Amino acid sequence: MQVTLKELAARANVHPSTVSRVANNDPGLRIASTTRARIEALLRETEYRPNGVARGLKLRQTLVLAVVIPDITNPFFAALFRGIEDGATPRGYQVLLCNTDGIPERQRAHLHSLAARRVDGVILASTFLKDPTVRWLRHQRMPYVLVNRFSEEGADPFVGSDDVTGATLATQHLIALGHRRIGHLAGQTTVSTGVLRRKGYHAALGEAGIQADADLVVESGFVEEGGGQAMDRLLSLGDPPSAIFAVTDMTAVGAYGAARKRGLRIPEDLAIVGYNDIPLAGRLIPGLTTVHVPIHEFGSVAARMLLEQIETGMLTPRRVVFAPQLVVRGSSVAGADELPMARPAQRSPAE
Amino acid sequence: MQVTLKELAARANVHPSTVSRVANNDPGLRIASTTRARIEALLRETEYRPNGVARGLKLRQTLVLAVVIPDITNPFFAALFRGIEDGATPRGYQVLLCNTDGIPERQRAHLHSLAARRVDGVILASTFLKDPTVRWLRHQRMPYVLVNRFSEEGADPFVGSDDVTGATLATQHLIALGHRRIGHLAGQTTVSTGVLRRKGYHAALGEAGIQADADLVVESGFVEEGGGQAMDRLLSLGDPPSAIFAVTDMTAVGAYGAARKRGLRIPEDLAIVGYNDIPLAGRLIPGLTTVHVPIHEFGSVAARMLLEQIETGMLTPRRVVFAPQLVVRGSSVAGADELPMARPAQRSPAE
DNA sequence: TTGCGGTGAACAAACGATTGCCCTATGTTA
DNA sequence: TAACATAGGGCAATCGTTTGTTCACCGCAA
Numbered sequence: 001m002q003v004t005l006k007e008l009a010a011r012a013n014v015h016p017s018t019v020s021r022v023a024n025n026d027p028g029l030r031i032a033s034t035t036r037a038r039i040e041a042l043l044r045e046t047e048y049r050p051n052g053v054a055r056g057l058k059l060r061q062t063l064v065l066a067v068v069i070p071d072i073t074n075p076f077f078a079a080l081f082r083g084i085e086d087g088a089t090p091r092g093y094q095v096l097l098c099n100t101d102g103i104p105e106r107q108r109a110h111l112h113s114l115a116a117r118r119v120d121g122v123i124l125a126s127t128f129l130k131d132p133t134v135r136w137l138r139h140q141r142m143p144y145v146l147v148n149r150f151s152e153e154g155a156d157p158f159v160g161s162d163d164v165t166g167a168t169l170a171t172q173h174l175i176a177l178g179h180r181r182i183g184h185l186a187g188q189t190t191v192s193t194g195v196l197r198r199k200g201y202h203a204a205l206g207e208a209g210i211q212a213d214a215d216l217v218v219e220s221g222f223v224e225e226g227g228g229q230a231m232d233r234l235l236s237l238g239d240p241p242s243a244i245f246a247v248t249d250m251t252a253v254g255a256y257g258a259a260r261k262r263g264l265r266i267p268e269d270l271a272i273v274g275y276n277d278i279p280l281a282g283r284l285i286p287g288l289t290t291v292h293v294p295i296h297e298f299g300s301v302a303a304r305m306l307l308e309q310i311e312t313g314m315l316t317p318r319r320v321v322f323a324p325q326l327v328v329r330g331s332s333v334a335g336a337d338e339l340p341m342a343r344p345a346q347r348s349p350a351e
Numbered sequence: 352m353q354v355t356l357k358e359l360a361a362r363a364n365v366h367p368s369t370v371s372r373v374a375n376n377d378p379g380l381r382i383a384s385t386t387r388a389r390i391e392a393l394l395r396e397t398e399y400r401p402n403g404v405a406r407g408l409k410l411r412q413t414l415v416l417a418v419v420i421p422d423i424t425n426p427f428f429a430a431l432f433r434g435i436e437d438g439a440t441p442r443g444y445q446v447l448l449c450n451t452d453g454i455p456e457r458q459r460a461h462l463h464s465l466a467a468r469r470v471d472g473v474i475l476a477s478t479f480l481k482d483p484t485v486r487w488l489r490h491q492r493m494p495y496v497l498v499n500r501f502s503e504e505g506a507d508p509f510v511g512s513d514d515v516t517g518a519t520l521a522t523q524h525l526i527a528l529g530h531r532r533i534g535h536l537a538g539q540t541t542v543s544t545g546v547l548r549r550k551g552y553h554a555a556l557g558e559a560g561i562q563a564d565a566d567l568v569v570e571s572g573f574v575e576e577g578g579g580q581a582m583d584r585l586l587s588l589g590d591p592p593s594a595i596f597a598v599t600d601m602t603a604v605g606a607y608g609a610a611r612k613r614g615l616r617i618p619e620d621l622a623i624v625g626y627n628d629i630p631l632a633g634r635l636i637p638g639l640t641t642v643h644v645p646i647h648e649f650g651s652v653a654a655r656m657l658l659e660q661i662e663t664g665m666l667t668p669r670r671v672v673f674a675p676q677l678v679v680r681g682s683s684v685a686g687a688d689e690l691p692m693a694r695p696a697q698r699s700p701a702e
Numbered sequence: 703t704t705g706c707g708g709t710g711a712a713c714a715a716a717c718g719a720t721t722g723c724c725c726t727a728t729g730t731t732a
Numbered sequence: 733t734a735a736c737a738t739a740g741g742g743c744a745a746t747c748g749t750t751t752g753t754t755c756a757c758c759g760c761a762a
Contacts, residue, residue, distance in 0.1 A: 002466065002491070004748060015712045020750060030710055052468040053407045054748035057717045062404060064447070064468075072432055073630070078424040085450055094464060096415070097448040099436055113445055115353065117403040117415075140353070253634065279424070283604065285636045355718060366742050371720060381739055405718035408747045 003046045012039050023048060056118065065306060066096040066114045068107060069125045074223065074250060075278040076295060077125065080147065083299020084123055091307055093120070100126045108133055115140050121306040123299075127151045128190050143309040145302045149192045155317035157309065159302045163193050166291040166324030167200025167245065168207075170273040173289070173326055174243040175208045177333070179271060182210075183234045183241035185220035185227050185251045193222075197247050197275060216241055220251045227254025235262055242270065243332070249274035249281045252288055252331075272331040286330025287337045293324050354397045363390050374399060407469065416657060417447040417465045419458060420476045425574065425601060426629040427646060428476065431498065434650020435474055442658055444471070451477045459484055466491050472657040474650075478502045479541050494660040496653045500543045506668035508660065510653045514544050517642040517675030518551025518596065519558075521624040524640070524677055525594040526559045528684065530622060533561075534585045534592035536571035536578050536602045544573075548598050548626060567592055571602045578605025586613055593621065594683070600625035600632045603639055603682075622683040626675075637681025638688045644675050 005023075009016040014035065021029045022039045042048075056062040065088055069077040085095050096119060098110040107126055111133050114122060121143035127134055131151045137144045138153070145157040174182050184201045187194025198217065205212050215237060220230035227246060231254060234241055246252035252274035256266065264270045266286055274281060277292035301320055309315055330337035356374075360367040365386065372380045373390045393399075407413040416439055420428040436446050447470060449461040458477055462484050465473060472494035478485055478501065485502040488495045496508045525533050535552045538545025549568065556563050566588060571581035578597060582605060585592055597603035603625035607617065615621045617637055625632060628643035652671055660666055681688035 005750095006748075016749080017713080017751075018711060020748095021711095024750080026751085030708085032710060035710080049463065049467040050750095051408075051748050053404055053413060054717090055750080056404045057402075057408050057719090057747090058749045058751090060717075066445075072423060073426065073429040075424065075426070075429075078426075078429050081423055081448070082450065085448070094417075094447050094449065094461075094468070096445050097432070097436070098445065099433065110445075112400065113403075116400040117445070257634075280631070283608075283631075284634075356720095357718075367719080368721075368743080369741060371718095372741095375720080377721090381741080383740060386740080401720095402718050405747090406720080408717090408749095409719050409721090411747075 002051070003048055004051065005048075008039070008042055008046065008048060012042050014039065019043075020050075023050065060118075061120055061310075062118050063093050064096060064117070064119045065093050065121050065123065065303070066098060066110075066119045067123045067125070068098045068100060068110055068114075070102045070222075071099050072097060075280055076248070076250070076276050079278065079295040080125060080299045083296035083301075084303045085299075086296070087300035087303025088307070093307070102126060104128065104131075104133075111137065115142055120310050121145075123147055123302050123306060125149065127192075129192055129195065130190070138315070143306055143315065145306045145309070147298055147302045151192070155319075157305055157315065157317055157319070159298050159305065159320040159322075161291075161293040161298075161322045161324045163196035163324075164200040164203065166275060166293070167197035168204045169200075169324065169326045170245045170275065170289075170291050171201045171204035172208070173328070173332060174245065174271060174273060175204060175210070177243070177271060179241075179243035180210060181213070181216065181239065181241045182243045182245060183216040183218070185230045185234075185244060185246040185255060186217050187222050187247040188219060191222075194219075194247060197245075201245055220247065220254070222248045223250045224254040224257075227251030228258045229254070231255040231258035235259070235264075244270065244272045246272060246274045249276045249278045249288060249290055252290070253280070253284065256284060256288075256331075267330065267332050267334055274331075277327055281327075282329070284331070285337075286334075289329045289332035289336070290327055291324045292327045294322055297322070353402070354399055355402065356399075359390070359393055359397065359399060363393050365390065370394075371401075374401065411469075412471055412661075413469050414444050415447060415468070415470045416444050416654070417449060417461075417470045417473045418476070419449045419451060419461055419465075419473060421453045421573075422450050423448060426631055427599070427601070427627050430629065430646040431476060431650045434647035434652075435654045436650075437647070438651035438654025439658070444658070453477060455479065455482075455484075462488065466493055471661050472496075474498055474653050474657060476500065478543075480543055480546065481541070489666070492666075494657055494666065496657045496660070498649055498653045502543070506670075508656055508666065508668055508670070510649050510656065510671040510673075511544075512642075512644040512649075512673045512675045514547035514675075515551040515554065517626060517644070518548035519555045520551075520675065520677045521596045521626065521640075521642050522552045522555035523559070524679070524683060525596065525622060525624060526555060526561070528594070528622065530592075530594035531561060532564070532567065532590065532592045533594045533596060534567040534569070536581045536585075536595060536597040536606060537568050538573050538598040539570060542573075545570075545598060548596075552596055571598065571605070573599045574601045575605040575608075578602030579609045580605070582606040582609035586610075586615075595621065595623045597623060597625045600627045600629045600639060600641055603641070604631070604635065607635060607639075607682075618681065618683050618685055624683055628678055632678075633680070635682070636688075637685075640680045640683035640687070641678055642675045643678045645673055648673070 005016040005019050008019045100107040123145050125147040127149050129152045134151045134153045148160045150158045186198050218230040218233050220226040259270050274288050274290035277290045281288040281290045356367040359370045451458040474496050476498040480503050482502045485504045499511045501509045537549050569581040571577040610621050625639050625641035628641045632639040632641045
């Protein structure tokens with residue numbers, strides 16, 4: 001149980017408002033130094049901290065942000081969350097974490113709760129291209145920032161990477177290694193990253209004069225299990241691919257498993273490139289060649305954008321887009337893991 | 352912007368309290384069906400949801416829990432968090448996530464904020480054996496549950512595994528394989544898991560009549576980097592160990608790296624056993640033999656215990672201790688990864 | 703004596719909901 | 733016809749802060 005202003009006021013024999021002003025260091029306050037001293041002593045002695053709920057009601061700000069993601073056990077989102085918290089905590093905010101498992105109804109339910117709780121803002125990393133909840137957030141005048149994925153609703157505040165370029169880099173890398181039958185473990189077309197990375201994949205193929213083969217693109221979703229299943233399908237093809245561009249590192253992990261099951265060697269029998277450069281990528285054997293994006297920075301930048309929005313009260317639809325960089329490891333180039341590893345990516349925001 | 356009771360009351364031409372009772376389905380409410388219909392229509396039309404902050408102030412409950420952990424990017428804590436959220440969300444709670452990086456001052460700061468925010472309860476998975484914040488929580492009469500680690504403060508509500516038994520199992524396994532020089536990558540002695548797993552390690556050695564060698568126990572902490580460094584030290588010994596029991600899977604991952612750097616084969620040159628059975632353990636090559644504990648269940652059980660405490664208003668110092676189970680993979684037994692994997696652990700609470 | 707300015711605080715109205723109690727019609731019963 | 737239920741809602745306090753405004757008092761100058 002914590003002490004209240006009223007109790008303190010009674011003990012100091014003053015009015016609660018006076019205690020409040022002393023506690024908040026009200027600059028315009030005129031008070032006898034003796035009274036001030038008495039109150040301050042009491043504040044310290046009781047370790048008074050104002051009731052955040054009452055304060056929130058009065059001031060209309062809760063100092064709480066919320067992060068909505070598919071699943072925190074996915075290392076990508078864990079790193080993202082750290083970035084967000086690291087950006088928010090120093091400014092006095094704490095962060096609610098909501099997992100949706102990619103289920104729209106859960107996302108909707110979480111956002112409704114969050115709005116009712118009057119969180120000061122939301123960072124949404126689980127949005128779909130067509131996503132009514134984004135329009136809804138806007139309509140609620142709730143500050144928000146989209147991360148990694150965006151929505152076609154329009155010009156939302158966003159931080160992410162240039163997915164088309166990243167996917168193009170990945171695919172070009174495989175082409176440069178001599179591969180011609182390159183498969184793609186693709187994300188859903190309901191999600192921006194799914195669509196854009198697919199687009200980058202096709203762009204690189206086209207540019208190299210390689211005829212796209214629809215059989216080589218299999219929708220895997222963004223996580224391990226789907227990656228394994230999609231890889232199985234590709235490897236069952238009469239003319240299977242010699243290389244794979246996986247829409248995320250986690251689907252690439254699934255592909256590793258499928259390849260191993262069939263006794264395929266990576267990269268000799270099957271080259272693999274992922275996307276995101278999660279910490280796990282460097283620990284796989286062989287190391288996973290992947291497109292590096294600054295995940296932690298996604299989070300801290302998103303937090304800063306959100307706080308700016310909250311403080312100015314204006315929804316400035318700024319988009320921060322990082323340039324992705326290819327990190328070559330042993331999953332595409334035999335022996336690459338023995339070399340000093342490429343240091344990827346400084347910050348390079350665009351637009 | 353959301354609608355308030357007052358506005359609705361004005362539109363329905365009734366008193367706000369009446370709207371409130373209709374919205375809350377007050378059983379003792381006597382009201383004309385026509386009035387009720389009018390109000391209900393308005394509630395639906397405006398999608399009224401009571402302001403959670405105001406509600407929290409009045410009812411003295413925020414429907415928010417907090418989880419305090421060292422670092423969410425550690426897969427152990429990510430899985431734990433999911434368990435907690437999965438236990439809390441269906442009961443209408445949302446969850447604040449606080450990372451401490453194992454720094455006591457951060458933990459203290461977070462808990463002070465949480466108390467000021469009047470969260471309904473705290474799940475603490477970053478506690479130390481001597482931990483003033485646990486006493487403080489108790490003193491604040493804030494419901495809490497410790498997870499995985501406990502504090503010597505006394506009989507706190509706790510959910511975790513039997514660390515001594517788990518460590519004994521792990522060490523006995525290595526002994527049974529014929530190892531005599533078994534190293535331990537040890538957790539800090541300031542943390543219960545560090546002390547107890549060390550104890551289990553020594554118990555198994557003593558029971559087998561193996562003389563403990565102080566040089567073989569190196570404090571690594573609980574994460575990868577420390578594991579690598581500690582392993583380096585052990586491998587520099589004149590008479591290095593042939594097997595390692597690592598206090599956590601993450602330190603074992605560090606050990607993998609150190610072994611690889613020296614060209615050691617696992618398990619032929621160095622057998623390794625970890626603790627926790629995080630998802631990553633099964634994906635390493637070779638698979639990591641480890642002590643399985645039901646991480647997700649730690650979380651969901653802790654959430655249930657906390658909610659029970661909140662609802663009854665009583666701090667029942669119940670302890671739920673799961674029996675750990677050894678999962679054998681290729682890091683200790685060559686070829687074990689090819690075999691159908693052992694299915695570990697059902698729930699088995701004790702005490 | 704009156705007026706005035708400055709000090710040092712108290713007063714009171716919010717913020718938005720919840721809830722025990724009270725009040726006023728309109729039957730109903732004796 | 734007086735007493736009394738009952739139905740249908742309104743009143744007002746309360747949760748703990750914040751903050752614009754008011755107020756009492758004192759000393760001093762006119």
